[in-house]
Amino acid sequence: MTAQPGALPGPWSAILDEARRYPSPHNSQPIAARVLDDRRAELFYDLDRGLPAENFGIPFAHVCAGVFLESLATVAAAHGWAVREDLRLAEMDFSSPQRHHLLGTVELAPTPVTDAAREQMAAFRRRRTSRRPYDRRPVDPRVTAEVGAIAAGMGQEFGRTGEQDLVDDLVRINQETLFDDLRDDAVHAEILSWIRTSTRQAAATRDGLSAETMLIPGPLLRIAMRHRWLWDLPVVGGLFRRVYLRTMRGVRELGWLTGPFDGPRDHVEAGRCFLRVWLAFTRHGVDLHPFGTVITNPRSHAAFVARTGIEEAEGRMAWMLFRYGTGKPPPRAWRRSLDAMLLDRETTAVAS
Template sequence: MTDQLTAPHLPGPWRTLLDEARRYPSPHNSQPITVRVHDDRRADLFYDLDRGLPAENFGIPFAHVCVGVYLESLATVAAAHGWAVHEDLRLTEMDFDSPRRQHLLGHLELAPVPVTTEAREQSEAFHRRRTSRRPYDRRPVDPRDTAEVAAIAAAMGQEFGRTGERGLVDDLIRVNQETLFDDLRDDAVHAEILAWIRTSTRQAAATRDGLSAETMLIPGPLLRVAMRHRWLWDLPVIGGVFRRAYLATMRGVRELGWLTGPFETPRDHVEAGRCFLRIWLALTRHGVYLHPFGTVITNPRSHAAFVERAGIDESGGRMAWMLFRYGTGQEPPRAWRRRLDAMLLDRDAATVAR
């Protein structure tokens, strides 16, 4: 897969920084962040509401989690090039029914800083980072690596929980599997998922976004039939084929992790996203892959089951807002990303939802 720089000329370091940062992970690989560059130091940040996931429960809060992931991504690559990103954020609730489809998030300004060894290592990890839906190799992760993750989380007001208990791991993987089937029964969520499914290499290459059959490790024709004809999931034989194909990608998972912390305001959601990417990069530095189980969080029944079975306390405005599997294994395929010009807004073209 090749990505050519097709963006128009950008002043200062923006072209390099934005091109690298567009590798940020996003829900359903929807890539909703857009940017309007003013000059060599200043830019505005937006969220493209047409690329959000408002149908899912907590889909709107996770829009701001995605913003936090992007901001941390941009800060990571910028630091390796000798720049700090100063933010003036305007975090208001997103109205996905607004006729103005670009939601203003705030303003960014670059300032020069020395490049450190840590900055280079973080940037290298960012470029290596991938979501792995492949089977893992059953090797336990070094406790020193998970201790580092716990320290990162704690420093940002979050709590990292984990389990290697075989029964609980298998139970939560089944919850994750059944969540997909449950979501497909909801017409709005089903339509939203279907809009982001890419069942062939040609389709994925054309859109450069979404969930491709290649990265999901499910044959394209099977994925197409499974998603378009959801009633087949309930048939004993065919439904069993779909379930086995999905669970085959979960072989070798020995550990699951989750994050619990403040999750009430847009600011909470943005900070959660920053924390998640820092944790992801820490695991990447140690050769550990990660795969979020996002639908377990956004599906109310699955979320309740997860919290109850893991014994998580969600009192005091705290929420278990992320569940993921992590481990080692073969290198996964890289997901497509939109070209840089697709995420840029003209200076006078954006219709802004404030």
């Protein structure tokens, strides 16, 4: 059951109403909250909104949790609050009859609002995924140096390339990943459940991957996703590929993150790092588009690592690949209302 946001004590309504705009895989928005009092709230992961069919889909549930925790901290700081966390991180069981997995408890403590907090909040409000073509302008090396320092400060390594042959190869790998995923029945069903092929459908669910944000005509997206065998036909498959690659025009640089990725705590910290990296790009007017399926698809991941020469060992993994650049503002993705995110006190959960 959901709770009504009007009944929330303290600053929770204002904080959660903005924090709910955090990015999530397939725009699934799986984080739920139960407000306990004017300072404390419990956080949960809604297992029905996860992506367990994909390889690394379960670890990325905790990455998403980390993204949300960093979003919450960003919003709270701009409202004059620090967030203290008591996390209970355990592997998620997507077969559990209890569909909300407890992540832990957060508590608000007063803190002065700084100029840095205001700037970060402004970036959070502007941030969005851009699948639009980019304009081929190179990103200022000072921006990528700042991003590299942020990643290094969190135990991660930021890698990048502006070598056009490598960029084109990785974009091709990303394109072929979608076609490969569609051949897997479980992954195909999972992807299909999050596709929104019309404005009316996207507005009704307020989640998922809309045709508008993917820059693909709704009827074409509907046919392509529901009749996956068409991808293998020379003419029709070629059309789908051209439409998909049209959105990738002007990509001049790609970036990736490599670091500890060997358990829920690593995954949460990876998520925090990713949002900080994203907001750093946003502060400087640079757009970003994650290539998440390249990481979660085993063949694509292997091809990506081999092509870039990344070394993965001792629990370290190249866990994120993304394009970045500048271009026209992208459409804003839908977000569910605050009341849809809230749980009442009677909701049971999977505790760690």
